[in-house]
Amino acid sequence: MRRAAILAFFLGPLAWQALTSLWPEAELTRPLPHALTLASYAGLGATFARAVLNSLLVAAGTTVLCLAAGAPAAFAIARLELRGRSLLLGGALAISMFPPIATVSPLFLMLRAAGLRDSLPGLVLPYATFALPLTLWLLTSSFRELPEELYRAARVDGCTPWQAFARVFLPLSWPALATCAILVFIFSWNELLYALSFISTPSRRTIPVAIALFAGEHVEPWGQIAAASVVATAPLALLILLFQRRIAAGLTAGAVKE
Amino acid sequence: MKPARQAALMAAPAVAVLAAVAVLPVLGAVWLSLHRSIVVLHEQRFIGLSNFRFLLSDGRFWSASGTTAYFTAVAVAAELALGLPVALLLQRGGGLLRAAVLLPWAIPTAVSARMWAWLFNADYGLLHRLAPGIDWLGSPRTALHAAILVDVWKTTPFVALILLAGLQAIPQDVIKAARVDGAGPTRVFASITLPLLKPAILLALLFRALDAFRVFDAIYVLTEGGPANATETLSIYAYKTLMRSGDFGYGSMLSVATFACVLLLGLGLLRVLGRRP
Numbered sequence: 265m266r267r268a269a270i271l272a273f274f275l276g277p278l279a280w281q282a283l284t285s286l287w288p289e290a291e292l293t294r295p296l297p298h299a300l301t302l303a304s305y306a307g308l309g310a311t312f313a314r315a316v317l318n319s320l321l322v323a324a325g326t327t328v329l330c331l332a333a334g335a336p337a338a339f340a341i342a343r344l345e346l347r348g349r350s351l352l353l354g355g356a357l358a359i360s361m362f363p364p365i366a367t368v369s370p371l372f373l374m375l376r377a378a379g380l381r382d383s384l385p386g387l388v389l390p391y392a393t394f395a396l397p398l399t400l401w402l403l404t405s406s407f408r409e410l411p412e413e414l415y416r417a418a419r420v421d422g423c424t425p426w427q428a429f430a431r432v433f434l435p436l437s438w439p440a441l442a443t444c445a446i447l448v449f450i451f452s453w454n455e456l457l458y459a460l461s462f463i464s465t466p467s468r469r470t471i472p473v474a475i476a477l478f479a480g481e482h483v484e485p486w487g488q489i490a491a492a493s494v495v496a497t498a499p500l501a502l503l504i505l506l507f508q509r510r511i512a513a514g515l516t517a518g519a520v521k522e
Numbered sequence: 523m524k525p526a527r528q529a530a531l532m533a534a535p536a537v538a539v540l541a542a543v544a545v546l547p548v549l550g551a552v553w554l555s556l557h558r559s560i561v562v563l564h565e566q567r568f569i570g571l572s573n574f575r576f577l578l579s580d581g582r583f584w585s586a587s588g589t590t591a592y593f594t595a596v597a598v599a600a601e602l603a604l605g606l607p608v609a610l611l612l613q614r615g616g617g618l619l620r621a622a623v624l625l626p627w628a629i630p631t632a633v634s635a636r637m638w639a640w641l642f643n644a645d646y647g648l649l650h651r652l653a654p655g656i657d658w659l660g661s662p663r664t665a666l667h668a669a670i671l672v673d674v675w676k677t678t679p680f681v682a683l684i685l686l687a688g689l690q691a692i693p694q695d696v697i698k699a700a701r702v703d704g705a706g707p708t709r710v711f712a713s714i715t716l717p718l719l720k721p722a723i724l725l726a727l728l729f730r731a732l733d734a735f736r737v738f739d740a741i742y743v744l745t746e747g748g749p750a751n752a753t754e755t756l757s758i759y760a761y762k763t764l765m766r767s768g769d770f771g772y773g774s775m776l777s778v779a780t781f782a783c784v785l786l787l788g789l790g791l792l793r794v795l796g797r798r799p
Binding site for chain 1: 523525526528529530532533535536537539540542543544545546547548549550551553554561607608611617619620621622623624625626628629630631632633634635636637638640641643645646648651675679680683684686687732735736738739742743756757760761764765770773774777778780781784788
């Protein structure tokens with residue numbers, strides 16, 4: 265009973281949105297549709313397809329940047345004699361709690377000065393403010409879980425610290441790298457404030473901006489908004505179905521231990 | 523190369539990125555808040571603490587602070603109250619249930635807010651069809667609570683997952699021992715589960731409170747702060763001043779004020795969190 269109520273509360277709105285996306289626009293005033301149609305999806309057109317592509321590019325770029333910069337740093341924190349490692353971890357945690365509005369105005373001026381405002385690479389860098397701290401925390405704890413003897417053995421066999429990281433620890437940590445990539449991808453896919461503030465050309469909008477600013481000429485195109493929502497949700501639903509255990513574990517990693 | 527040097531080199535890119543996109547901009551916002559700065563006019567002039575003095579007498583700022591505090595308190599309380607039963611259900615297992623609650627958490631807030639705007643629609647929305655007569659987003663009294671409902675729907679799953687991790691860390695022996703000693707389910711929950719779950723509850727409270735205080739997406743999409751500024755939070759007011767009016771000086775002052783509030787809230791909650799029995 266309670267289970268049914270909880271499922272209805274969390275899934276009911278999504279089901280109604282999915283139904284709306286198939287509801288003929290002219291029949292939206294009726295209690296229920298007489299027939300279902302894909303017209304709302306067909307009406308989304310090239311602008312929204314462009315937004316999907318932009319979101320994919322920005323989320324993938326952020327994921328690559330954060331793993332490339334974050335993995336070596338996390339290894340240095342976890343296994344090497346890095347001075348100021350607790351400062352770095354603590355600072356990263358504090359940065360992930362920053363309200364993004366606090367950095368919008370200086371980032372706007374910095375990106376404009378660098379010629380990156382209103383461009384997709386100009387979103388990847390600001391997205392590191394929330395994605396890189398997450399990467400550092402997840403990967404540091406996963407590198408710490410691998411036995412310390414592993415590092416010493418690699419060193420005795422003649423590996424430099426970098427080689428121990430690249431040839432021994434990195435290949436063994438692929439599950440943590442995958443979890444991290446999935447979470448960074450989801451957070452970047454969903455970001456609104458920076459994208460809304462820095463992007464002005466409509467063809468460079470990401471999905472959240474496109475959906476937030478979705479407007480018709482006369483009336484709100486609820487059917488098309490619903491269709492766009494379903495398209496924006498589909499990749500996330502797929503990620504959850506495939507990796508729900510990993511996502512849940514990554515979200516709460518360290519929450520109980522530390 | 524010395525290992526310590528190699529360690530520093532490996533950490534350098536991440537440190538540089540964090541410094542460039544987070545530390546430097548925060549200092550930059552403080553610096554901008556000391557200026558009169560209109561971005562389209564390329565005008566920038568040092569005015570000291572004038573923006574700060576204006577902030578203290580700005581009724582709209584105090585009203586936005588009150589709205590943000592109310593939103594945070596009510597949303598987080600509701601999420602903890604609803605998150606606990608969801609976590610207890612999740613503990614009994616079921617991948618389907620976990621996938622079902624993860625979906626609201628994973629979809630973009632802008633998307634979920636647009637979805638709820640359709641549910642709240644005063645003419646044809648589902649809530650109107652089920653219980654007509656309430657203009658959810660059109661009335662100042664209900665609009666903020668509508669935004670809170672959207673936040674609860676979206677972030678209760680996160681609270682539930684943290685509480686679930688806390689529940690799973692409680693040793694089953696303790697609970698079994700209490701059962702053997704004759705304690706009923708309610709007694710076990712109140713005297714053993716709940717006290718042992720306290721760290722997880724406080725952690726969820728900390729994360730959610732800091733996140734709710736910076737609320738922007740849901741309110742921007744649902745009402746843009748309206749009707750009559752009834753749902754205008756600090757982030758929304760700062761965004762409008764920066765990006766709509768182009769006033770980077772006072773807008774940065776509002777950003778810095780929001781940042782200071784989050785910092786104080788975080789430090790305050792950490793003091794409570796750190797106090798372990």
